[in-house]
Amino acid sequence: MPALATVSDFQAVDRTFAQMLRDRAVYEPDTVAFSTWTAGAPQPTSWSQYFEAVQHAALGLHDLGIKPGDRVAIMSSTRQEWVMAALAILSVNGVLVGVYPTSSPHELEQVLGSSEASAIFAESSSDLAKVAAVGPRLPHLRVCIGFDACSTDVSDALAVTDWRSLLSLGSARAAAEPTLFTGLLDAGDIDHPAALFSTSGSTGTPKGVVHTHRTLQYSVMGVAMTYPEIGRTRHDMVGFLGLSHVAPALLGVFAPIMTRLVVTYCTMEQRGEALVGVRPTVVVWPPRMHEKLAGEMLQAVSRSGRIFGVEYSIAMKVARQVSTLRWQGRQLPTYLDVLYRLCTKSVFLPLRARVGMDRITVSWTASGSMTPDVAALWHMWGLDLRELYGTTETCGAVLAQWDRSFPAPGTIGKSLPDSRWAARVSPDGELQLRAPCLFTGYWNDGDAISVAVHDDWYRTGDLVDMAADGEVRIIGRLKDVLKTSGGKSVSPQPIELRLKTSPLIDEAVVVGEGRKYLTALLAISVHAQKMDADEREASLRRWIDEVNAELARPLQLKDFRVLPRALSAEAGELTLKATIRRANVLASFTDLIDEMYDAGEHDEIARHARFIRPDRA
Structure with missing residues (x-):
């Protein structure tokens, strides 16, 4: 069996992740590959069971017309089927595309459209409804597989099935053509694209970041450098963070195949009991x-x-x-x-x-x-x-x-x-x-x-x-650096980070581009919302004064405003990773911002400017 990752030899092996999965199933078929938190305990899946499910799912995809190079998306919470589907996609030499399960129909359409995805795995009936809403506008989308459900209302143009039916389809093909799956695996190339991960989109439309099997293997080796024993002794992790995010996918999908990491998958709601039950050694x-x-x-x-x-x-x-x-x-x-x-x-x-x-x-x-x-x-x-x-x-x-x-x-x-x-x-x-x-590039954006x-x-x-x-x-x-009207360049993030150490503040956005001084927009915590308004205002002002005492004079905040509502992804103020889209936040709350500055001065300048416009001369 090829050696697992160790800190003594950081080299990518000349094998794809699907080929390495086969190796694990051959050499240690009964060893635990991963577990699923069910009924208050981790239920293990062996490498042979894992490989068999991947084989059947892959052959099912092959029968549904998925070809090498096709992009196949997964929109689901963290679960064992997510991981099995990911390896099935790689087994037919497809490209995995992660989609955040909280995506709106518009965001789903953007990801599927930009990646030109041929198929999508969707978790629930509500997810299938999103696919139905956008499917007619996606000419490349041909197949939809539901993990928990199969809807006949998705689209007449799509081949629709469910996870169990996909496995049955692949099982029948495996029995009819015993060497087909081996041929698919052997055709894999370590330098071909394996996955597309979306950027946060904090400064614009999210881009698809291309990673190959090779770049992902080196990423796993980075994990081995932070946990040096992970290639030699068993380590345990609880996987509940969304696998469409790059870091959870690295730890939850790819690292276990190259190391001794055993992940117990659970929902966010099960996180507390699973952590206590598993007692992880990797976090x-x-x-x-x-x-x-x-x-x-x-x-x-x-x-x-x-x-x-x-x-x-x-x-x-x-x-x-x-x-x-x-x-x-x-x-x-x-x-x-x-x-x-x-x-x-x-x-x-x-x-x-x-x-x-x-x-x-x-x-x-x-x-x-x-x-x-x-x-x-x-x-x-x-x-x-x-x-x-x-x-x-x-x-x-x-x-x-x-x-x-x-x-x-x-x-x-x-x-x-x-x-x-x-x-x-x-x-x-x-x-x-x-x-x-x-990474090797951005998808369709040279x-x-x-x-x-x-x-x-x-x-x-x-x-x-x-x-x-x-x-x-x-x-x-670099792009967030703002410059005041006095020419002072300011990086707002250290100030915002300090502001958020208060239990009163969930989010803070420093304002000051082109202005005479700095101010802040504050999203307050649930605790602060329950306080008397006057008490809350006084507490926030005391905290602002405390923070200002740590800052040089040009960096001090002269005023603040409490946001009337939470920032939201729907309003374009947050990415799906909850990263702030600063420009959109400033656009949403221009009235509050103007209150903190001498708007009269700006109005007077604007009034005079209107008198001298050429079209009014």
Whole structure:
């Protein structure tokens, strides 16, 4: 059997993911490949069972006319059928296209149309209804497969079936032509496109990012560099994040085939019980998940009674001392080390066990800015929470806090420990990356890659500082830098991140392009919404004053407004990944923005300008 991923040999193997799946089924047929959380427990699926289901689904797709190179979409929540369908698509040498299950009909049409998808797997009857709404305008779409349902109302032009029928169709073909599937697998090419992942669309229409089997394998090897034992010993992960996102797909679909990672798939609603039941040893989550779990643990502390409360308070005093010394790179005194180990065993591990986080030693966060306070709290609880950095275009990590335990919060690390993974900063402060996991292009958009990649360096669009030792700190987005009317260039993201550390604020957007000073639009939390209006206003102003005290004068906020509603993807203010579309937010709330500035001055200028327009002269 070809060797699984290890940190000693970072080379892509000359095999597709479907071919590697066959290897696992041949050499370890009864070993657990993955599990599904059902009836309060993980139900395992072996490699042979996994491979058989993929074979039947692939032959079913073949019988429905799916050809090599065809794009096949999946719109579904996280479940075992998502993963089996993905490998079936790759087995017929098709290209996987992930579609967010929350997509509107318009967004679904955009993805299917731009990728020219030939088929789609859809989860529910409501998903099938979306396909029915857009199908007549998609001439390339020929096949629709429902995971849970089969609707005859989708479209007369589509071949419609369900998952069970697809497997039955493929099973019959396997019996009739025993060598057909082998021929399909052997025709696979490691350098052909394997998947299209959509960019967030925060600055425009989402683009389809092309990754081959080879680039995805190098992305998996990046995972192996962050969890060095994952190619040799079993690791467990709970998979509930949407597999249409690039990072969950990397961990939940591709990494298990090359490593000893075993994923238990569950719904978001099952997440809590599954985490407690599985007790994962691998975690790669966006910051918000770490923040949510930290909040649940703090609630558990408040409900645990006076005795545990006292124990926790004492343990935290010890933990703060330990974390301070760790972040300073100083050695722990023996007495403090022993005392902290005792606190961890008696207080922090039992507390972490309540949310299933007692077996994990190193946890990773990506896909957003981690609030330093959240990272610090997990460090104090004994969990080595670290940051890594990757994009849809790199799929996996290129930077990570890989070289030290309990790193001081605030950076995203340095280049991975292999010279092929590299980072540099351009003269204008942009982070640029080079790595073997870099994408091969944007689907049907040859001009876009020439803008994004120059001399093999990918331009991320992120503004950063890089220290002498290679540690990188994100400042903001190059395109988000605003310039005040006084000529001051400002990156709003660090200010916004600081504002959101308050429990009163869910989202913050700093305003000031072409204006005399900076202001902010605030989306307030549920807690803040329940407060008396005057009390809320006073609390927010006190918080703004506190934040301003940490900022240089040109960066201070002179005013703020509370948004009358939450930001929404439907209004174009958020992407499906919940990334802010800054320009759209500013357009939606122009009246609120104008209230914070001297609109009269602008009106007066505009009034005079109208008098001298040439067509009025």
